Amino acid sequence: MDAFDLFRKLGAGAKFDLKRFGQDAARFKTHKPKGTDVSDPFSSIDYFGKASTNKPQEDDCEDGEVLNESEESDAGDKRKRKHEQTDVKTNVKKRKKSKVANIAEPNKPSGGEGISWTSDLDKKILNLQNGDKEKNSLKRLKHLHQEKVNRIRAQHRINVHGCDVPDPLCTFEELQSEYRLHSRILQNLNDAGLDSPTPIQMQAIPLMMHVNKDTSILTLCDCSGKTLAFCLPLLSHLQQPANLGFRAVIISPTRELATQTYRELLRLSDGVGFRVHIIDKASLAAKKYGPQSSKKYDILVSTPNRVIYLLNQDPPALDLCSVEWLIVDESDKLFEEGKTGFREQLATIFLACSGPKVRRAFFSATCTPDVEQWCRLNLDNLVTVNIGHRNTAVETVEQELLFVGNEDGKLVAMRNIINKGFLPPMLVFVQSIDRARELFHELVYEGINVDVIHADRTQQQRDNVVKSFRSGHIWVLICTALLARGIDFKGVNLVLNYDFPTSAVEYIHRIGRTGRAGHHGRAVTFFTENDKPLLRSIANVIKQAGCPVPDYMIGFKKIHR
Template identity: 55%
Template structure:
């Protein structure tokens, strides 16, 4: 092995790269240039540069002095910019938030409707007769948007005048009666709310020529609708299930192809999906309103994501209006949280409020119709003019109950979620949440029955240890609306979304309100007899086996205990007829 082979082994895998050599310029070394020549060269350069710059400046017609920048003249804002700034400042003062392109400026008074939008003179008189001296914040912004026939999704606190905000543009847009068919459709989740909207619409359309219709009974629909409805009425106010029933008849009894205005009140409730909800009914009705130029408006006191998604997907040129903080209670209601310990403590707390002196009218909310009946039986003998309203009562009974409560002959009205939305009772002084609301939206709507149209109100919510899961969210709403709550409530753990959904769908199982022993109903007795038969069969099977077996003996003992529990309970004697008649009077 020679030197060449050894070099190959050592340098295996090594890469040699040659860099290009820089050719140095042949300049004399600095040390060899005399100092005097260096200074002369520098002076020559500066003189040449000065001559060049001076010549350049002279060629441009400028002086040799350094150039000064002239201050730019600020342009005066245009009239449109000034109007936009004024509108933004006005919205800020009234807690109005808008989203959308080219949103019209809010109104400052009802007189602007005549000047800018040519409101019908008779309609303006009817609006002023409703008792509104100045428009409320939702009316300030919703009226100009709808008068321009823009799609609208509005969220405003309870009792802020939303009904007037959508009925006024609707009536002004229709102008006069026509026999072409229904031209406006207003939907609400409950019959009581739809009837209230109908009464308001009848007042606003007085002496305008327009005709409003309300579907009272589905059973009479075949006689009163169809061709007569097409020729006689312009505006229809109803619930979704009644409208869909008429559409599903063969042939359909309603023609919605000419509808120009489609309005949903309590839109978040109508857009809820799931069992016993309105979403499927609403989809069928919206498909029947085939007029491409219709104006769509959604109104509610609470905001939900499904409503916003649907509106953004289906509506063009949409405007969103929010009054105050989204999903909060009105600040005119004094809100309180009261710990009552247990279910029996709630009844004690109610009677304590009665002893202190209630200021009627009072609304009491419970979570089910069975609990509403039980509470009614308990309060009936306490010397209070009390009544109950729930889904099991007939429509005639419900109407009479609502009318009596409005007239003042009933002081305390016990109700379920049926009355939690939209119903406008004038001057309700107190709302009692006997059962804790399942969701924050339910809480906002319940306490919104008081403190309406600027009047002060009060709301008391009872809670027990079982209700602490939703306590933090309710306490946060109270704090956002200006109330005071203990700090520990705000620092409680947040509930998981899955658990919150389960609580909203399935309320808590609570103890009975009633203090008396109830007689068994037919269904309960049937269930108990069936269980009793099954227990007897299992006893026969076990007795055939070895009785000395300890496992068999323990099972028989358990079955005997269950049989003892299934025995009918003793009934408590009812109170005398005299007390009942006095309470009813």
């Protein structure tokens, strides 16, 4: 297999653009570490290699339809068979693992690669395997313990799937006692007023702490607290600053989200000395991280294309071979296919993380059938965690569908909301950049503090808008999909879907900007005759979140492609 072949396989079935990636592929070949087995350092070969042969099946679901647990049986037989296959695979692995555990020497610490995690209780059981007397009572103890864990998970609606999933964490203090988290970080947490973990943090943190190399984690969570859920184990895992170059990379779909994550990391690691970096401008960063620079950095937060730009320099201005953790935030967006899709960009970055112990974690609020299928097919040792029902909107948001007739009706209804007196801040979502501009010009003369954000504005403008929206100077912010994901504004009171969302997933992301951290929020969605095709799937989401919806909408026929 030559480098091009290899690279094509690594591209996860993404369209292979020879012109664009030829250079990468060639470099990949020359960068192969000397004297190492090909299959070893590039564990990602398996990871992507299967993709080209097992390209995910056409999805049986209707376009944009959310796959609910209850509806899963509706999906085609193909999917079912696939799930069964995966289950069999998991069982085999489970058996293998328990075999390893049985032959392990009782007094040796069981930290080998075969056993990913053993609780204290498990260790006791191993130690006493030959002493039958206490064996039974210990078994009972273990059973009780498992029941307790199950109860905690049920209480917080934590669902896990995969083998060797560690127990949930109940207090942040356990991080210090169990994982030697820097005491200063714990103090920073307390200073920020964070005293107990949210459900996603309870499960994702211990999971990331126990994970082996080559294990991947998929985390689905509609609640806030995701950023902390991966930042804490990351800092805990890196222990302290080291001059090895970047050891962790976090990829976000928008610059705004990257900035937010970066700031969270700074706040969290204050006083510990970790060198956290965000690429503000790739051309500047080229000097900063280039071959001549010393390797005094630890964590990188960035959008994908900036990383790629640096990797494409000759010689590469960024070295990711010491990366131990690769975290993909809002991964469903980043897995989206498109003409110049995020997916190929991710493939390039995965490739560049060529270290021997890369762990990967994917975080997202929603799970498109695409992402899940892809993960199941391509990742070994996949563990998934999801909180609550998958693909549902948060329950703290009061949701409403409003028929406005036609385009003109939207403006009338919008003015109506404003005149009736609304509680700012309000986030208004539109379909395109042009429509964002138009609506802005309509509203700017109304005497309300309104501004607009989209990717065509300069970075300076974007930063300013976000800042003044956070500080309350802007009451109404018109935006495109740019702000749909992950951005955490404190106390957005109303999300207005001025243009109908393009899918149920998009809808869930948009309204997730309100009702955060347990606060009450409201979401109003305008619809016209033209929006009928997607009305049903979104009405379903709203209904499932417990908000009233007219029955006739649910009765609409499913759309088929």
